[in-house]
């Protein structure tokens with residue numbers, strides 16, 4: 001058991017609740033993070049990590065699941081939620097210098113953070129959600145893998161870790177439009193998971209109580225040896241010049257079917273020149 | 276005029292009738308508008324594809340068909356594109372907006388220290404990019420601040436047409452040396468999916484989508500889609516139930532579509548569904564519950580049973596089309 005114990009980092013993001021109205025704010029048009037929560041899509045990554053370590057005897061057998069977030073003071077809420085769900089420890093990278101980071105700058109900071117964590121114990125797997133629910137670009141996992149020089153196993157709809165005489169491999173299924181692929185890499189690896197991979201658990205009372213005793217380490221860019229000029233707005237390679245609210249859609253004509261709604265639908269399509 | 280690279284992945288493998296996929300034609304039209312189009316092509320280059328690329332204005336083609344490109348996930352294609360970009364120092368690198376191409380773009384961005392912008396719906400001569408964010412609630416203009424901009428472009432962002440003057444592209448076969456880190460995620464198995472014969476979901480002009488209300492029978496949605504020449508979409512409830520393949524899912528964790536017409540049937544209109552379709556030009560909803568949130572965004576809504584409304588519409592369209 002001991003040699004197959006896993007040290008897993010799960011990246012979690014604190015994002016505005018998708019159920020509420022979301023806004024851009026300030027001169028740089030960044031996302032307004034009041035009313036934020038742990039990104040729903042990161043719950044799948046956390047669940048995948050917990051299932052892997054539970055199958056290997058959990059924390060007692062030397063496994064570890066570290067929830068890591070980067071963001072302003074309030075973002076620690078995402079880590080705390082992850083601890084309640086079952087992560088064993090938390091890390092919060094927080095620094096003024098990080099504000100306004102694009103995907104490239106974020107991946108630089110997170111890569112440095114993972115290198116910083118590694119000397120005390122090498123990281124075997126870095127798990128993320130398939131996208132953040134605010135940025136929705138899915139750039140981060142690929143950029144993080146590129147920066148760390150680690151294999152990228154992204155959009156995993158299933159994940160298995162095998163141990164073949166000391167060689168540990170991750171095997172994922174990735175479902176594309178025209179084909180489904182099985183992809184394999186030796187650990188360590190960066191893996192993003194989709195919402196098809198599992199059904200995330202909710203925190204229970206025991207988990208919420210246990211989380212109070214778990215530690216969250218707060219780090220700054222200086223702690224992880226990152227030059228402030230490489231991150232945040234200064235270190236980003238893209239800018240949002242302007243933003244316009246899209247006028248919300250308004251309801252149009254709503255009818256009750258009185259036996260001829262299918263015909264009226266066709267009339268509507270014809271009037272819109274859609275036939 | 277500075278070079279604008281257009282990444283083209285195995286054009287001969289696409290299912291359509293034209294030599295080039297629609298996305299490639301669109302990217303070349305955009306590239307011509309902002310610079311000198313140069314194609315970076317992964318896979319074999321047939322005579323037919325060569326002629327078509329010339330007709331769309333490609334002045335040069337860099338081609339590579341080394342087996343690593345197709346044996347490992349994403350990274351080797353990114354290395355190939357980086358290799359050409361490092362040589363030509365283009366103003367922009369354009370790719371289609373598929374999941375794989377976004378990841379290729381992401382890696383090329385790191386390798387070139389270049390800004391990456393995904394999900395573009397427009398691009399001007401100054402390489403300012405238009406895109407929707409926060410599930411379509413904002414339109415923003417974004418720009419890369421680096422010498423090269425890496426941009427992935429959504430379908431229908433530009434009208435695809437051939438160049439006024441066709442080009443006779445020069446072809447250069449590139450040999451790429453892949454680093455060990457790029458040959459780490461090996462594709463050990465592939466299962467193809469049967470082609471539906473319908474248009475690709477993100478490219479279709481019309482999408483007909485069904486949800487939990489289909490109760491296991493997508494027939495009425497498929498029949499309406501076929502008389503309209505439409506793609507078939509679905510809610511996650513329908514794909515999770517296994518009534519239709521996962522690649523048909525529209526929404527936050529499925530496809531984002533913005534067709535001319537989206538017909539939603541038996542779908543309540545949860546926020547995660549809306550975020551994938553609310554930038555559609557016209558939305559029609561059929562749902563038997565008048566309180567369904569989908570009616571808040573429908574241009575034409577029918578409160579009724581989809582199992583009578585859809586077949587009636589299908590028959591009527593058939594009749595009118597004679």
Ligand SMILES: Cc1cc2nc3c(=O)[nH]c(=O)nc-3n(C[C@H](O)[C@H](O)[C@H](O)COP(=O)(O)OP(=O)(O)OC[C@H]3O[C@@H](n4cnc5c(N)ncnc54)[C@H](O)[C@@H]3O)c2cc1C
Pocket residue numbers: 040041195485486487488489509510511512513524525526527528529530540541542543544545546547548551561562563564567579580581582
């Ligand atoms: C992280 C996450 C990601 C998600 N991603 C997506 C996504 O990408 N796409 C997505 O769609 N969902 C997604 N969801 C799920 C989403 O929240 C909803 O649960 C889902 O969209 C509901 O599907 P539905 O509308 O088909 O089913 P329901 O909400 O059950 O609605 C079914 C509707 O059908 C109507 N109906 C039933 N029978 C008939 C009939 N005979 N005639 C007419 N109407 C009828 C009912 O009135 C009802 O409104 C996601 C959820 C989470 C948590």
